[in-house]
Amino acid sequence: MLEQVAKLIGDEIGADKVLTSYSDMYVYEFDATPMFRGKPDLVVRAFSIDDVVAVMKIANERKIPVVPRGHASSLTGAAVPSQGGIVLDLSAMRKIEVHPEDGYVKAEAGATVAEVDLACNEFGFFLPPDPASADTATIGASIAENAGGMRGARYGSFRNWVLGMTVVLPGGKVFKLGAPVFKQRMGYDLMQLFIGSEGTLGVITDATLKIIPQREGLVRFFSYFRNIREVVDVIQDLKRSKIDPLVVEFMDEETLKCVNEAYKTNFRTDGIALMIDIDGYQEQLDAVAGRAEEIIRKHNPLELDKARGGEPKAIELYTARKASYPAISRLNKIVLIEDLTVPLSKVPDAFSEAKSIGRKYGISIPTFGHIGDGNFHPTITFRELTKENLELAKKIFEEVSDVAIKYGGVVSGEHGIGLQKKASFVRMLESMGSSELIEYMKRVKELFDPNGIMNPGKVF
Secondary structure, three states: OHHHHHHHHHHHHOHHHEEOOHHHHHHHHOOOOOOOOOOOOEEEEOOOHHHHHHHHHHHHHHOOOEEEEOOOOOOOOOOOOOOOOEEEEOOOOOOEEEEOOOOEEEEEOOOEHHHHHHHHHOOOEEOOOOOOOOOOOEHHHHHHOOOOOOOHHHHOOHHHOEEEEEEEOOOOOEEEEEOOOOOOOOOOOHHHHHOOOOOOOOEEEEEEEEOEEOOOEEEEEEEEEOOHHHHHHHHHHHHHOOOOOOEEEEEOHHHHHHHHHHHOOOOOOOOEEEEEEEEEOHHHHHHHHHHHHHHHHHOOOOEEEEEEOOOHHHHHHHHHHHOHHHHHHHHOOEEEEOEEEOOHHHHHHHHHHHHHHHHHHOOOOOEEEEHHHOEEEEEEEEOOOOHHHHHHHHHHHHHHHHHHHHOOOEOEOOOOOOOOOHHHHHHHHHHOOOOOHHHHHHHHHHHHOOOOOEOOOOOO
């Protein structure tokens, strides 16, 4: 049957866009979460919205699963074809149009976040959301996952920057949602349903995103503190002093050890590293950065380094933070990354409890993340891949997820639910007294996807 479907799609959009051989489809079996795999029945590379419409018509008629995919940097198994079907690869759709005069950029789903940001930079603007995987994360997938990132402390996640989008529903219906304006009321905000929906409702083919002018300069501080409580104290003190950092990131001792081992660097590993970016216009920057430095020093850091944006030292420090997860992944055969978010005041307790779980089981849980908005990533690791280790890793993962629930937070701040967090997602809703929300979500899905073909097995 799939051979017939492959021919139908090939006849409609071109046979060269349809992949059916094992060697071509192998890389589509997994995403950045190595613990999850699934074999697609065929892969379609879409080069236009017409290609997407054709696939969605044929798949819906025959009730064949469709898994939309960018560059598969998902960390929850969201891009894995767990029930086979068609993987719809949107990475070839990469057109970018910058409209600086109106303050927005329009980009197709396959353009990477970094590509869009660089295109905006040419006009003196930038796209605020900045996932650590921006070089590979695509616009469509980042919106589908409501990705956050390094600048989340000030600018939040993608949800805060989407003005409009084009969505193709099962059956090939095309919806235009939103508009390229900063204020809009259009009845129920259906566009927000698709942001964070993880490809379970339809396929996002392009988006219109708000952009803002770049600041003239940046000062990056990189300091070390004895414990997480001191780190949070610094952040809260900065905010009380009316300083709004662009970036507030941290890496714990175990993460720093992984970065050193994987990349042969020499960061100290006897404290928690805190990276803070202060940006602004030149006549203001020195004054604000000076106040920030006074506050950091008041908390007696073990060490404090700083550099201006663009300087080699600043780039080195930023690269180290972005290398946290890749370093951990290089060194371990089992890697299950958490995505907990709790109120900032609860971070020290939640962090300490997550680390204590690692000690209880005698394993390493390197932890890093976007501490400025309470989002951090305890990462369950094992150097050896065995059945016993994998089962224990999954058990520990669920236990660490419950830490977020205990402290009034959520089990996912930016990575989504996917395959990995369905159980903890249900527990979180139960703890909130909102278990019935699952049924309402299922009704929403049935409305947009009555045959259940869109990324089945994810979220619910």
